[in-house]
Amino acid sequence: MSKSEPLVSSNFIRTIISEDLDSGKRDRVVTRFPPEPNGYLHIGHAKSFGLNFSLAEDFNGCCHLRFDDTNPIKEDDEYVEAIKADVRWLGFDWGEHLHFASDYFDQLYLWAVQLIKAGKAYVDSQSADQMRENRGTLTQAGVDSPYRERSVAENLELFEQMKNGDFPDGSHILRAKIDMSSPNMNLRDPAMYRIMHTNHHRTGDKWCIYPMYDFAHGQGDSIEGVTYSICTLEFEDHRPLYDWFIKELDIFAPQQVEFARLNLSYTVMSKRKLLQLVKDNHVSGWDDPRMPTLVGMRRRGYPPEAIRTFCERIGVGKGASWIELSVLEECVREQLNKTAFRRQAVLNPLKVTITNYPTDKVEQLDAPNHPQQPELGTRKLPFSSELYIDRDDFMEEPPKKFFRLGPGREVRLRNAYIIKCEEVIKDGNGEVVELKCSADLDTLGKNPVGRKVKGIIHWVSAGQAKKVEVRLYDRLFNQENPDKATNYLDALNPESITMTTALVEPELLHAAPGTTIQFERVGYFTVDSKDSQLQHPVFNRTVTLRDAWAKLK
RNA sequence: UGGGGCGUCGCCAAGCGGUAAGGCACUGGAUUUUGAUUCCAGCAUUCGCAGGUUCGAUCCCUGCCGCCCCAGCCA
Numbered sequence: 001m002s003k004s005e006p007l008v009s010s011n012f013i014r015t016i017i018s019e020d021l022d023s024g025k026r027d028r029v030v031t032r033f034p035p036e037p038n039g040y041l042h043i044g045h046a047k048s049f050g051l052n053f054s055l056a057e058d059f060n061g062c063c064h065l066r067f068d069d070t071n072p073i074k075e076d077d078e079y080v081e082a083i084k085a086d087v088r089w090l091g092f093d094w095g096e097h098l099h100f101a102s103d104y105f106d107q108l109y110l111w112a113v114q115l116i117k118a119g120k121a122y123v124d125s126q127s128a129d130q131m132r133e134n135r136g137t138l139t140q141a142g143v144d145s146p147y148r149e150r151s152v153a154e155n156l157e158l159f160e161q162m163k164n165g166d167f168p169d170g171s172h173i174l175r176a177k178i179d180m181s182s183p184n185m186n187l188r189d190p191a192m193y194r195i196m197h198t199n200h201h202r203t204g205d206k207w208c209i210y211p212m213y214d215f216a217h218g219q220g221d222s223i224e225g226v227t228y229s230i231c232t233l234e235f236e237d238h239r240p241l242y243d244w245f246i247k248e249l250d251i252f253a254p255q256q257v258e259f260a261r262l263n264l265s266y267t268v269m270s271k272r273k274l275l276q277l278v279k280d281n282h283v284s285g286w287d288d289p290r291m292p293t294l295v296g297m298r299r300r301g302y303p304p305e306a307i308r309t310f311c312e313r314i315g316v317g318k319g320a321s322w323i324e325l326s327v328l329e330e331c332v333r334e335q336l337n338k339t340a341f342r343r344q345a346v347l348n349p350l351k352v353t354i355t356n357y358p359t360d361k362v363e364q365l366d367a368p369n370h371p372q373q374p375e376l377g378t379r380k381l382p383f384s385s386e387l388y389i390d391r392d393d394f395m396e397e398p399p400k401k402f403f404r405l406g407p408g409r410e411v412r413l414r415n416a417y418i419i420k421c422e423e424v425i426k427d428g429n430g431e432v433v434e435l436k437c438s439a440d441l442d443t444l445g446k447n448p449v450g451r452k453v454k455g456i457i458h459w460v461s462a463g464q465a466k467k468v469e470v471r472l473y474d475r476l477f478n479q480e481n482p483d484k485a486t487n488y489l490d491a492l493n494p495e496s497i498t499m500t501t502a503l504v505e506p507e508l509l510h511a512a513p514g515t516t517i518q519f520e521r522v523g524y525f526t527v528d529s530k531d532s533q534l535q536h537p538v539f540n541r542t543v544t545l546r547d548a549w550a551k552l553k
Numbered sequence: 554u555g556g557g558g559c560g561u562c563g564c565c566a567a568g569c570g571g572u573a574a575g576g577c578a579c580u581g582g583a584u585u586u587u588g589a590u591u592c593c594a595g596c597a598u599u600c601g602c603a604g605g606u607u608c609g610a611u612c613c614c615u616g617c618c619g620c621c622c623c624a625g626c627c628a
Contacts, residue, residue, distance in 0.1 A: 183556040194626040520587045549588045
């Protein structure tokens, strides 16, 4: 594999694979993404499956999608379908390789019997509490279970009875016989099978015993011929157990490789916490645009290409890392800047009357859909004597660096004329309610001679503008790491959503759900796919534009 | 404190014994009918600390220090 110009930076996993391929230790690359179907995928999962799928792509191998459905009480088909949709949305394809750990339940059972016969597994009849007590602590060896030396025949019979449903949940458990004094807790006779009289989303009531992760994962990898089983750091301690089962069973040996999971500033990634945000109505659902879930980001308007770029850009390592939100946002802007049509929208209107423009005239100006891509065409922009501009673009007593509108100042109306503020009208409370301006009607599509006008502001024509609902989203949490708060819920940003109405160009009323538009000088906005109705679009702010002025202030 | 990992710029991250890539952020400056975009420039004499090996060490060795993970019949 020689890449003339590496698009992505190298990482330790690529190095391992390249070396294995060169030395002949491996002759192909098979990876897998193994989610448990118990919730929605988030951006952290995207890092994981992005890694697995692109590794397979780059090394001409393949990547399987396998559902690790070994714990029926938490799993559901709803999640299976949602996960498949999310992986596809990001543009990855598992081809024929859609698998389920539950496909292997028969084989796993046979292997468990094999280990019992070899004296490597036994049925323990201690309670969960007793087992915990006898496991010892981090610095103290555990003690053997009183049932550890049961005969093979007795273990075989008990295990069979477990399978047949003769025992209630929790009464017995199958454990691997390894070493109760191992410094690695995972090797202190780990559980292999537990009794659960629960209906499984795929196998129904065929089974009432289910394998644990440790007795299913590596074997699933082995059955599928996975060469690299890439997982997160917390499984490092499980690797000796992973290898132990493979060795004792004498089956094809995949290699487990661990990398650091993603942490994104100003958000949380744990499924438990995301679930709580949903359940306690801190957000509107898994697909709330503030959620770090893929469904949430999709609804927010983040393009899949941006998320893929993000996953490549952040790299892969073994150190617990925190990625700044700005990295993600920049990926989103980068993608949207290339594709989003430009439109004008006023979020906080201030009336402007053009005193020297006929009151009954409506002019249809031509404005480009994209200033850098003329091939994307133009649209008609209505102009009249009554306009709205954004309040932020006017200051009665502007500071030196402010080059927008102020009394006696000139400014360019984007895509239209240069105007000059002649009069400021206030209401009884002293609040500015209207600006009377004159327009230089000789400045359409050209600059005036003899003077330079630096400021450019956006606007809409009052008579033609349409009112739409706009939701301004901001980070969900106030703290970079919400877990540093006593309770992460205390770090919730009370201003993570602001509802408002905006005045927009008329034709935006018909924008299709899911399309993203740049409101010039404001940000990117996506038509909400859930709450928008015909003639009543709801716009989600996907991300703001970079704002040098905001920094100057 | 037993075991397993990790420490390279504010945040990520290459580098694998020959004298510190890149991205984000930040700072200048140019172009611009988005204070956007684009462009150009700047941004670690130094790789947690202290020793050692070597002609030469971020890369090897030793010892400290700091951080993360593990005691589910969850994954």
